[in-house]
Amino acid sequence: MDVGQLVRKIYEENKDKPYLGLFSFDQPALFVIDLALVKDILVKDSHAFADRILSVDESLDPLNSKIMFTLKGQKWKHVRQNLTPTFTSGKMKKMFYLVDNCAKQLVQCIDDTTFKGANALTVKPMMDRYVMDVISRCAFGLDSSSLQHEDAEFSRNMRRAFHFSSLKSFVNLTTFFAPEIQSILRVKIMDQEVESFLRDVVWGAVRFREQNDMEHHDFFAHIMKLRTKGFVRGEEDMFRFEGDNFVAQAFLFFAADFDTSTATLTFALYEMSQNPDVQQRLRMEIEDVLATHGPEVSYDAIQKMTYLEMVMSETHRKYPIVPFLDRKCVSDYTLLSPSGKEALVISRGTGIMIPVTGFHYDPEYFPDPERFDPERFSEENKKSIPRFSYLPFGDGPRSCIGMRFALMQNKAALIHILRNFQVVPCEDTPKKLKLNPKAFLMEPQGDLNLLLKKLPK
Numbered sequence: 001m002d003v004g005q006l007v008r009k010i011y012e013e014n015k016d017k018p019y020l021g022l023f024s025f026d027q028p029a030l031f032v033i034d035l036a037l038v039k040d041i042l043v044k045d046s047h048a049f050a051d052r053i054l055s056v057d058e059s060l061d062p063l064n065s066k067i068m069f070t071l072k073g074q075k076w077k078h079v080r081q082n083l084t085p086t087f088t089s090g091k092m093k094k095m096f097y098l099v100d101n102c103a104k105q106l107v108q109c110i111d112d113t114t115f116k117g118a119n120a121l122t123v124k125p126m127m128d129r130y131v132m133d134v135i136s137r138c139a140f141g142l143d144s145s146s147l148q149h150e151d152a153e154f155s156r157n158m159r160r161a162f163h164f165s166s167l168k169s170f171v172n173l174t175t176f177f178a179p180e181i182q183s184i185l186r187v188k189i190m191d192q193e194v195e196s197f198l199r200d201v202v203w204g205a206v207r208f209r210e211q212n213d214m215e216h217h218d219f220f221a222h223i224m225k226l227r228t229k230g231f232v233r234g235e236e237d238m239f240r241f242e243g244d245n246f247v248a249q250a251f252l253f254f255a256a257d258f259d260t261s262t263a264t265l266t267f268a269l270y271e272m273s274q275n276p277d278v279q280q281r282l283r284m285e286i287e288d289v290l291a292t293h294g295p296e297v298s299y300d301a302i303q304k305m306t307y308l309e310m311v312m313s314e315t316h317r318k319y320p321i322v323p324f325l326d327r328k329c330v331s332d333y334t335l336l337s338p339s340g341k342e343a344l345v346i347s348r349g350t351g352i353m354i355p356v357t358g359f360h361y362d363p364e365y366f367p368d369p370e371r372f373d374p375e376r377f378s379e380e381n382k383k384s385i386p387r388f389s390y391l392p393f394g395d396g397p398r399s400c401i402g403m404r405f406a407l408m409q410n411k412a413a414l415i416h417i418l419r420n421f422q423v424v425p426c427e428d429t430p431k432k433l434k435l436n437p438k439a440f441l442m443e444p445q446g447d448l449n450l451l452l453k454k455l456p457k
């Protein structure tokens with residue numbers, strides 16, 4: 001059973017309770033079911049739940065321990081505050097041309113693959129190559145040519161960063177559920193060679209930019225500015241964007257975007273193949289909007305595509321890539337039950353689990369949850385979705401900082417694909433998708449093949 005289904009099972013068996021205590025390995029944790037309590041933890045009293053359960057041993061994994069996702073306390077705050085301005089819609093708009101170029105190359109690459117006689121397209125590896133190119137351009141300031149060359153050096157090395165053996169999958173799980181086990185086993189998440197490769201790439205890109213005085217509008221340009229930025233007194237020793245602290249910020253993009261976006265795009269294309277009416281309506285919307293705001297795809301035109309937004313929202317509802325949210329209680333906290341009568345004292349150090357898959361498949365919040373139905377997110381219908389029952393990007397101060405970027409990147413890919421191809425199931429496309437039970441994040445099991453038929457111009 002995959003993690004998402006396990007979380008859903010625990011939720012469904014305990015739906016009548018506001019919360020549930022459980023042990024993950026030997027650590028006590030609170031599994032929160034009531035939405036009012038979810039609000040208190042994620043937003044209202046978020047100061048008491050400022051850290052994550054997840055923890056990475058710095059001596060073992062210097063880069064992973066310095067990305068925003070794993071940082072704690074003041075260091076996290078400092079990094080989050082400094083990186084937040086990179087993700088405004090103004091910045092996205094300026095970065096859009098980089099993403100759009102990759103989406104055009106994606107179409108070319110699919111074209112070439114299908115032209116070479118492949119009957120079906122194995123979807124995920126192709127999406128991997130697209131996302132890899134986007135990340136290399138926006139976060140590392142270089143062209144990885146992953147779409148042009150299947151075995152490009154950048155992608156070969158970066159893939160290794162996430163290639164898990166069974167032992168590593170276990171260690172990966174322990175970073176969430178029992179961080180101290182990682183230190184006892186002393187198994188690194190990331191290979192030393194991959195770490196060295198990353199450092200070389202990042203410092204090479206820094207040197208190149210320092211020597212070539214050109215203006216760039218990507219994420220890398222923003223973090224380059226942070227290296228020279230003055231530090232507020234007192235913060236100086238806390239977290240300077242130097243050395244591995246700097247390299248880790250570029251790596252963050254890869255760590256946070258690669259698996260999440262390739263899986264989301266794969267799921268979205270699968271649903272297109274299963275729901276031809278949705279696909280056709282979406283294609284018509286894209287063409288209509290571009291007839292007025294085009295002909296080129298632009299950031300502003302994408303914002304006008306309301307049905308595309310509904311389709312993406314439903315994809316994130318049915319396939320929440322991160323199956324549960326985690327927090328750690330950083331100061332003793334008294335949780336009141338919804339009636340206000342009972343109180344539970346949560347001690348400092350207790351882990352909190354928020355069951356996203358449970359909420360997203362709860363028929364009370366999303367009727368007929370197995371059905372892919374973008375109408376749930378129409379202007380009218382979305383008003384009846386209870387707040388905090390829909391959490392694909394989390395919520396509160398530790399919510400996903402890259403949501404805008406992810407949406408822009410994944411919508412751009414869908415737009416270009418649907419303008420050029422009709423997505424249909426092939427002989428071995430499953431009627432119901434199986435999920436990979438070994439993966440921590442939600443992803444399909446095995447190869448998912450679809451036919452992408454070229455549309456007449």
Ligand code: HEM
Binds near residue numbers: 070080392393401
């Ligand atoms: C479809 C793609 C993505 C999905 C589904 C996704 C989902 C999530 C979720 C569920 C969280 C946890 C939120 C919480 O605990 O409340 C998260 C955190 C985070 N995400 Fe994303 N994400 C995606 C893409 C990205 C991208 C492109 C970036 C860009 C760098 C990014 C950066 C981050 C960071 C830095 C955090 C940690 C924030 C913190 O701890 O302060 N994500 N993401």
